[in-house]
Amino acid sequence: MAREEEERRPTESPASRLAHVARVGARYGFGFIFARRLPRRRRRFDPVRIGTRLRLAFEELGPTFCEFGHFLAAQRDRIPPGVAAELDRAASTPKPARFESIRVLVERELDNDLEQLFVSFEEHPLRVGVFTQAHRVVLPGDRPALIVVDRPGIRGDLLTMRPVADLVRRRTPGNLPVNPSEEVSEFATHVAQRRDMYAAVRNVHYMSTLEEAGLIFPSPYKGYCSARLATFAAPEAPRAPSAGELRLLARHIIRLALVRGLFPADPCPERLLAAGDGLWLADPTEFLQVDPDRMRGVAELLVAVGMDDVEATIRALPLAGCTVPDDDTALRRELRDAMGSLGGPFWRERTLSEMVERGLEAARLGGVRMPLELALLARSLTRVESMVREADDAYTAVGDVSEAAGELISRSRDPRQIASDTIRKLAQPETYADYPRQIHAVLGELKDGEVEVKFHHEGIEDLISKVDILANRLVFALLIAALVVSSSVIGIFVRGGAHFLGMSVFGLVGFAIAAILGLTLLIGIIRSGRL
Template sequence: MEKVTGGPPESPARRAARIARVGARYGFGFVFGGRPTRRRNRADTGRIGPRLRLSLEELGPTFAELGRFLSARGDLLPPDVAAELGRAGVQINPIPFSEVRVLVERELENTLERLFIGFEEVPTRVGSLTQAHRAVLPGGRPALVVLGRPNIRRDLLAMRPVADVTRRRIGDRLPLDPALSVAEFTAHVNHRRDMYFAARIARRLRELQGFPLRVPQTYRDYSTGRCATFEAPADPTVPDEGRYGEVAGALVRLALSEGIFLADVSPGRFAVDGLTGEVWLSDPTEVFSLDPERLRGVAEVLAAVRRGDVDGVTRALPLSGGSVPRDDSALRRELRETLGSLGGPLWEEHPLVEIRGRGLEALRRGGAKLHVEVAGMAHAVAAAEGLSGKETRAAAEAAEGLVSRYRDPAYVAARMARRLAQPDAFADYPRQIHALLDELKDGEVEVRFRHAGLDDLIGRVDVLANRLVFAFLIAALIIGSSMLGIFVTSGLQLLGVSIVGLVGFVVAAVLGLLLLVSIIRSGRL
């Protein structure tokens, strides 16, 4: 459980040592050079998934968040381990109000009494990375203040040496790279705590036509990179089940049509204004947005899935930032089986969480890998569905709209024009040409071609060329022997034929017979 009060916080080094002790208690001591031990008073400690989840929960909210982050990587982790990590959760203590006061006053560089007319001490939402409080600005304007939790950086720094040790000792036996996963999680956490980015996405959502949720404005004078203040409904109430259905549909459509998704889809982020009846996305922080080119790759994947085109899926995965193995025969087989079981007239009967799980398992078995943000988007879509029950139809409609938009000739032409208009597309060409000429001068250029089936074709051409050379040699021997037999009248002769010409005929016959046998054995006569 997280310790928010009671003395100075642990240093990253002491925190890393505590990680090793907790890991040893749950049977992971061999990673750190100790003997594996297990707690006998805990249930389900024999399997790796529960033991890993329990150890992360004991280490605190940041580590439990790491478990949930890893649970989105069903393309790398076995389904039982990913499901167990997805259940990681601890009781999160709110930041004491005295510490909240210090954080807000330090960020906004003024006292709380001068900044706000009122500031509620009890938070409206407590998350593992952020915390939200209601407040009243001068003029009676209701507001919501969101600030990042302290000591997150300490936990992130403590994870790095542990991940490095794990990679060195058992990295070759793990389905993922621990150091890379911690680095990705660090970037993930820092992005979720970036209030400037949240404010930019909130402005983008307000300008988005057809988005059914009310997105608050950001009070820039009361916001920094670590603390953001948003407008709030005057009379907020908790949405009922029907309103949560609207929220779920809006979030699924937003993710699959615009590439924008919430990393934490907790009910505390949404409210209904009791005066107007509008549904608010009252806390738009911890939000992500896919790169447009990566979203275009996702559109290509969805288009191939809709057609049932396994080859199209394997070709489009790298466009979305993923990777496929060089030998993709296993991947094609797994995708064919998954699309066949989920497709057909009853495909909408499957919830998104099942579609996501089976799709990720097909990628894992086939050796493919998603980009970390694409995996996070798939996880967020499934989590948004949990607010209402099932949003498969909304996902299908959004995916169809995304594919149509990226296949629109007007969009393709505009995209090409934008790329050509970018100075960066041409500014680096002189330097690249200069580097290429230097490499040519030094003899360091190495060109490699790889094409499916090209090696086999080259081998066949090589065999054909050898046979042609062999045939020309036989023809030359026959012609030469004939000329010797006709024009040479002196020397040794047999039956009126020159011995030299006769030997040439025999050699040509033997070589011709060998060539004929090789052609017959190849089955290409």
């Protein structure tokens, strides 16, 4: 039954998807977001309880929403730790896309029949990720290869998130640590980067020029690549890497991340293979990149933390792209506490996950704002460590991170390396050749009506709310004044006609009607929460 629902999801209309999100949200206590009226009283904010309900809702909504939860959890400098811990636990195993849809995608992208393109094509995927999945294939000439394709249905999930995020922002102004609309937009950009196969091929070309002894980057097959799929060479007799080989692969990946600024957004054992000729990064897609100048700041930051130097750490934070508050008293206190609890002679025996979590909590409490790409980098490296620890629980990535940071510092201060990097950047034709494709993609989205231009004014929501409250109170005050004046006029000047208790009956009826209307208006203002 779950498989059938997964297969039907891409064909659902946007209205059906929104209705499904509303039903799931209401089931887990977020019905007030989708209701016409806000709740009469606000509940006490409990991070753990809110995080648990969000996690359960995301798990029911599917893998894309769970990945959005992980995306939010990575930003622990802004998300409360209770919420972040729950969102990081969100798990919904992605099911393989139907082979018929994969066949249609491959034949459309490569403009040929599947039987003409491949000698064999394994229907069951080798790896199923949230955004991509990989299949073993054999190319003409009996060449083993791995084809990675974008999974269908992701765009529909992203389009569903946007109106929901806008509604959450309007219904909870100023009550959230992040802006939901901005987070969904950044997540959509993040997803587009992970699904861009042209970028994956470009990264492989760059990584193949690096001197990473013992690590093999597969060559892409140019005629079997497009914007939505990429085909890479595979080893002849692959096998799963052993625990020792996983440690070595982790060291290579950490060095690649810190020294070169390239890190996997979804590290998993299925992407890694061992063969007789070495260790293979068999599936090199979904790599993200950090600016090299920012990575030098990260290296300075890591060295300062390793020396338990609070002053050097604060000086290195802006170099890494972080924003430090003018009053850094709280930051200094939090850094001293964190270094005191994690430092000392045995700091290398601690796990990287523990140190990252404690460091990000100190940054949050100290008012530091970290760039998104660094938060994603930290999450990637902790996942690499967790992947190896499943096979070898004695492994910690702290030593490998420290060595890679030291190497990056040495390289960044070497004049010959600086000149070499500058010349290589200027001589890369791919940097300029990719611009026409990017412009064409933007024009295509503009033609299809998929480009949205939004103006965000800080504080305008609060201003509108305050003006609305002021106007309602003013109208109500005028109504009270009118009732007082009219009752006085009736009591003083009206002498003829029927009287009751010394007052005109017609005046009393009009007064009662006005009082009822005023009471109705008051109740409406109170229920709208604008009084």
